[in-house]
Amino acid sequence: MTNIKIFAGSSHPDLTQKIASRLGINPGKVILKKFSNQETNVEIGESVRGEDIYIVQSGCGEINDHLMELLIMINACKTASAARVTAVMPCFPYARQDKKDKSRAPISAKLVANMLIVAGADHIITMDLHASQIQGFFDIPVDNLYAEPAVIKWIKENIPDWRNSCIVSPDAGGAKRVTSVADRLNVEFALIHKERKRANEVASMVLVGDVSGRVAILLDDMADTCGTFQMAADKLAEAGATKVYAVCTHGILSGPAVPRIMNSGLEALVVTNTIPQDEKIRNCSKLQVIDVSTVFAEAIRRTHNNESVSYLFSHVPY
Numbered sequence: 585m586t587n588i589k590i591f592a593g594s595s596h597p598d599l600t601q602k603i604a605s606r607l608g609i610n611p612g613k614v615i616l617k618k619f620s621n622q623e624t625n626v627e628i629g630e631s632v633r634g635e636d637i638y639i640v641q642s643g644c645g646e647i648n649d650h651l652m653e654l655l656i657m658i659n660a661c662k663t664a665s666a667a668r669v670t671a672v673m674p675c676f677p678y679a680r681q682d683k684k685d686k687s688r689a690p691i692s693a694k695l696v697a698n699m700l701i702v703a704g705a706d707h708i709i710t711m712d713l714h715a716s717q718i719q720g721f722f723d724i725p726v727d728n729l730y731a732e733p734a735v736i737k738w739i740k741e742n743i744p745d746w747r748n749s750c751i752v753s754p755d756a757g758g759a760k761r762v763t764s765v766a767d768r769l770n771v772e773f774a775l776i777h778k779e780r781k782r783a784n785e786v787a788s789m790v791l792v793g794d795v796s797g798r799v800a801i802l803l804d805d806m807a808d809t810c811g812t813f814q815m816a817a818d819k820l821a822e823a824g825a826t827k828v829y830a831v832c833t834h835g836i837l838s839g840p841a842v843p844r845i846m847n848s849g850l851e852a853l854v855v856t857n858t859i860p861q862d863e864k865i866r867n868c869s870k871l872q873v874i875d876v877s878t879v880f881a882e883a884i885r886r887t888h889n890n891e892s893v894s895y896l897f898s899h900v901p902y
Contacts, residue, residue: 585609587667588888589632591657593641595650596860599674600640602877607885612637616653624649626656633665636888638709640880643677644836644859651677651696655703662704670707670887671700672880674858675806675834679714697721709883711858711876712805712833727893729883731833731856732761733900734874736768738854739801742872743829749799750774750825754816762803772798776816784809789819796824806834807855810841814848821849834858835871842868878902 589612592600597611604611613629639661641654654671661669681692700708701724708726713719719726739746751773753762759775766773774793800820807813807830817828828850835855837845845853845868853868855861856876865871882901886893 585885585888587634588636588638588884589630590638590640590884591628591661593639593650593653593657595645595653596640596642596674596858598860598862599642599857599877599880602875603640603672603881603884606878606881614657624653624656626653626660628657628660628664631664632661634667637661637666637669638672638884639669640672640674642674642859643679644675647677651699655699658700658703658705668706669704670709670884671705672709672884674711674876674880675836676710676713676718679718682715682718693718694721707887709880709887711856711879714805727883727887729879729893730897731858731874731876731879732765732768733896733898734856734876734879735803735831735833735854736765737900738831738874739769743799743801745799745826746801747771748797749801750793750795752776752793752795752800752802752816752820754778754802754804754812758804761805765803774800776819778812778815784811789815791819791823794823795820798825800825800828802828802830804830804832806836807832807841807853808836809839810837810844810848810853813850813853814844817849827851829854831855835861835864835873837861837864837871842871845870 590604591612591614594616615627617625639657658669678692678696711729713728749771751762751766753759753775762773777790779788813830820828831854833856852870852872854872856874861873878901
């Protein structure tokens with residue numbers, strides 16, 4: 585592939601390496617460092633004039649530093665006469681702050697969108713946005729890829745009794761995602777209605793649907809502190825589920841998430857590698873990871889060659 589360069593931010597170099605290997609190219613040379621006053625400094629180590637640039641930076645770890653680093657990298661490439669700069673953001677930062685849910689609340693996801701556009705991004709590639717309306721915050725093209733085909737493939741290959749399963753949404757907001765997967769697997773679905781006392785704390789849960797004698801598969805877009813998954817697993821076991829799996833796209837797994845998973849009734853928590861999981865896997869035997877680097881690599885290849893990306897919404901690239 586000619587006239588294409590992929591640069592890695594410091595949030596997830598492993599994913600960038602996998603994407604570049606899949607495309608048969610090497611990641612571009614870039615030096616990322618901090619001055620002693622903690623300012624971020626970026627040096628692009630090769631010419632980008634007239635090139636199609638892809639910068640891979642996920643919203644994880646030190647999110648604010650990584651976001652600033654991405655903005656500086658985009659601007660550095662843009663001012664160095666790159667033909668097009670695409671920000672590849674496997675996990676979009678601040679995606680949960682997408683509406684005014686209470687008085688004087690900021691819509692931070694819109695602010696991040698504005699910052700990316702002002703920095704000079706021409707195109708965004710991301711995966712499973714918390715709310716797909718976030719695409720409307722941008723005046724540039726946004727490709728919101730789905731982990732769903734890879735998740736369905738994992739379920740069919742790793743859950744022997746998947747035909748006798750029930751896909752469960754841990755909240756009403758995820759109903760659309762769950763019904764889509766349930767339809768494609770041709771199985772039943774159920775919902776859990778939860779009431780929150782405050783952010784990251786769930787007060788009570790009500791199960792709507794029948795899971796007795798079935799394998800329950802909890803499905804969500806992200807797992808943060810895993811309090812919801814822990815309570816939902818207990819609720820499903822009470823309701824007679826034979827086994828409970830949890831599957832989500834973004835495994836943030838902050839705070840007490842790992843001990844909660846280990847102490848829960850879950851058989852496994854399955855996440856994708858939009859966020860690096862190497863350290864968590866060592867501490868959590870129940871954690872399993874689906875590799876989505878092939879999806880991003882194929883999206884980049886198709887974008888670079890001006891081909892349609894919609895094939896990836898329903899197929900896993902081989």
